[in-house]
Amino acid sequence: MGYLGKYFRRHHRMFFLAIIILMLETAADLTQPYLMSSLVDGGVLKGDLQHIYRQGGLMLGLTAIGAVFAFSRNIISNTVATEFAKDLRRDMFEKIQGFSMDEMDSFSRGSLVTRLTSDVTQMQNFAGGMMRIFVKAPMIFLGSLFMTWRLDSRLAMVVTAVLPVVIGLMYLNVRIGYPLFRRMQASLDRVNDGVREYLSGVRVVKSYGSEASEGRAFGEAGGRLASDSEAAMRTMSFFSPMIALVVNLTLAAILYLGGRFHSNGEIMPGQLMAMVNYMTQLLFSIHMIGNIFNVFVRAKASHERIDEVFSSAGGEMDGENELKGQVTELMFDKVSFSYPEGSGICAIRDISFKVRSGETLGIIGSTGSGKTTVANLILRLYDTEYGVISLSGMDLKLIRLSSLRGKIAAVPQRPVLFSGTVGENMRWGKGDASDDEIRKALSLADASAFIESSKDGLDTRVGRGGMTLSGGQKQRISLARALIRRPDILILDDSFSKVDAVTESRIRKSLKSEAKDMITVLIAQKITSVMGCDMILVLDKGISVGLGTHKELLAESKEYREIYRSQIGEVEDGER
Numbered sequence: 281m282g283y284l285g286k287y288f289r290r291h292h293r294m295f296f297l298a299i300i301i302l303m304l305e306t307a308a309d310l311t312q313p314y315l316m317s318s319l320v321d322g323g324v325l326k327g328d329l330q331h332i333y334r335q336g337g338l339m340l341g342l343t344a345i346g347a348v349f350a351f352s353r354n355i356i357s358n359t360v361a362t363e364f365a366k367d368l369r370r371d372m373f374e375k376i377q378g379f380s381m382d383e384m385d386s387f388s389r390g391s392l393v394t395r396l397t398s399d400v401t402q403m404q405n406f407a408g409g410m411m412r413i414f415v416k417a418p419m420i421f422l423g424s425l426f427m428t429w430r431l432d433s434r435l436a437m438v439v440t441a442v443l444p445v446v447i448g449l450m451y452l453n454v455r456i457g458y459p460l461f462r463r464m465q466a467s468l469d470r471v472n473d474g475v476r477e478y479l480s481g482v483r484v485v486k487s488y489g490s491e492a493s494e495g496r497a498f499g500e501a502g503g504r505l506a507s508d509s510e511a512a513m514r515t516m517s518f519f520s521p522m523i524a525l526v527v528n529l530t531l532a533a534i535l536y537l538g539g540r541f542h543s544n545g546e547i548m549p550g551q552l553m554a555m556v557n558y559m560t561q562l563l564f565s566i567h568m569i570g571n572i573f574n575v576f577v578r579a580k581a582s583h584e585r586i587d588e589v590f591s592s593a594g595g596e597m598d599g600e601n602e603l604k605g606q607v608t609e610l611m612f613d614k615v616s617f618s619y620p621e622g623s624g625i626c627a628i629r630d631i632s633f634k635v636r637s638g639e640t641l642g643i644i645g646s647t648g649s650g651k652t653t654v655a656n657l658i659l660r661l662y663d664t665e666y667g668v669i670s671l672s673g674m675d676l677k678l679i680r681l682s683s684l685r686g687k688i689a690a691v692p693q694r695p696v697l698f699s700g701t702v703g704e705n706m707r708w709g710k711g712d713a714s715d716d717e718i719r720k721a722l723s724l725a726d727a728s729a730f731i732e733s734s735k736d737g738l739d740t741r742v743g744r745g746g747m748t749l750s751g752g753q754k755q756r757i758s759l760a761r762a763l764i765r766r767p768d769i770l771i772l773d774d775s776f777s778k779v780d781a782v783t784e785s786r787i788r789k790s791l792k793s794e795a796k797d798m799i800t801v802l803i804a805q806k807i808t809s810v811m812g813c814d815m816i817l818v819l820d821k822g823i824s825v826g827l828g829t830h831k832e833l834l835a836e837s838k839e840y841r842e843i844y845r846s847q848i849g850e851v852e853d854g855e856r
């Protein structure tokens with residue numbers, strides 16, 4: 281049952297109320313043929329009008345009561361199923377929010393979307409079904425079987441003999457259908473992945489004129505989903521009519537035998553009518569039980585996929601210690617790390633450095649050399665495999681994550697803004713920031729001019745993902761959002777890549793005075809960005825190939841000299 285127990289406990293009162301009402305409703309349905317048999321045999325055949333009125337009135341009353349039961353039970357079951365789905369979705373989202381990056385990487389984003397939407401809907405259908413037909417159908421089945429035995433044991437024997445065949449067909453339905461529905465949901469994951477990727481890269485697709493190939497790829501994913509759905513539905517559409525056929529043949533046999541018994545005077549007409557009526561109810565309930573298995577098979581596949589999310593390792597391993605006071609030192613001591621979902625090759629190997637507050641560490645290296653990985657590890661988005669990272673002498677793994685991340689502000693390579701106003705985006709950095717604080721941070725990041733020139737100022741709306749802004753404007757707002765936190769450690773991951781040289785030097789000048797007691801980690805591709813740093817780490821394929829000041833590296837690091845030569849020109853003697 282896994283995670284389901286919790287929701288059952290939360291909604292069990294309403295759930296049981298719906299089940300009780302459902303039982304009463306079913307009892308009313310089951311009593312009708314019995315009353316009718318009495319109306320015919322005791323009233324119509326004997327010409328007893330009083331009996332006809334009494335039984336007819338009872339039948340009418342029961343129908344009305346049954347309708348009231350059905351109405352209230354429907355309201356309760358819909359409410360409970362909707363609330364259950366809402367809670368389940370919210371809890372899943374919270375669980376996903378707590379995922380470590382390893383866990384995030386182990387699910388595709390599209391799959392998480394399918395699990396949060398379609399899989400939860402399947403569970404909602406199942407929960408709703410439990411309070412509707414799932415309980416009613418077996419009750420009608422057992423009730424009508426019992427009544428047929430009471431009415432005529434010979435006819436009931438025929439019905440009972442057919443049951444193993446029907447149960448066998450249902451078992452096969454589940455066995456064959458379940459893997460097909462799992463495959464169908466996995467195909468839906470791929471469709472969602474495709475849509476997600478297309479939408480996030482729509483500009484690239486359009487600029488490369490790749491709509492046709494993207495359309496083909498999407499068509500293939502859609503085609504696979506369609507064929508997997510068809511395979512699943514084919515199985516279902518084979519078993520449902522098969523079960524119906526067996527039941528209908530049984531009904532025909534009952535009618536034939538019943539007719540013979542009646543002509544022999546062994547069964548009353550009212551009894552036979554009730555018998556056929558119960559048989560019809562039995563037929564209906566078996567049909568319904570077949571459908572229940574369909575819903576069950578889908579829900580079982582979805583339940584397992586949701587359970588995979590809930591039983592995923594349990595999120596980030598939190599430390600227990602608070603980081604008190606200003607962080608005075610950041611140290612990497614022989615740190616190595618490879619991504620769990622990566623190629624198995626170390627993204628960084630044996631990296632060591634030490635930066636103190638007020639200092640700036642520049643990190644430079646070719647693409648894929650491990651620069652962003654260093655930033656990811658400082659934020660503890662991933663855990664180191666070998667070596668130790670410490671802040672003010674405390675191992676990162678021992679520090680409470682909220683405390684750690686509260687001391688750091690990172691400006692990622694690709695700035696991410698959220699839909700809302702500029703002011704709201706800035707308050708992401710600091711919830712209680714005043715307008716003056718926001719303006720100051722924007723000015724430090726050289727972002728005030730274009731915001732103040734907009735007629736709405738801080739209320740200027742930013743489209744989803746910041747799409748209404750230029751790349752450089754997004755980068756500057758993203759930097760301002762980091763600065764407003766006044767962090768102890770500021771990580772700038774290629775944060776000036778979309779900003780022109782003059783603006784970059786202006787921002788770096790104001791940063792210098794602002795970041796007097798911060799530890800700044802400045803990742804860059806351009807050597808001019810890191811030249812002024814107190815210390816520069818040169819990475820090549822995850823390995824440190826130089827650590828020192830610009831001057832020291834020009835003298836000692838072949839790789840740094842090569843970067844200098846390729847970006848600026850030959851190294852003059854006076855430079856070393």
Ligand SMILES: Nc1ncnc2c1ncn2[C@@H]1O[C@H](COP(=O)(O)OP(=O)(O)OP(=O)(O)O)[C@@H](O)[C@H]1O
Pocket residue numbers: 385619620621622623627645646647648649650651652653654693
């Ligand atoms: N989430 C991930 N899963 C698997 N491998 C990854 C992941 N992120 C990065 N890598 C791999 O780790 C290595 C280092 O990547 P990293 O992003 O740190 O490089 P980088 O120096 O920041 O590159 P760039 O300058 O292009 O941003 C690369 O080989 C990359 O393919």
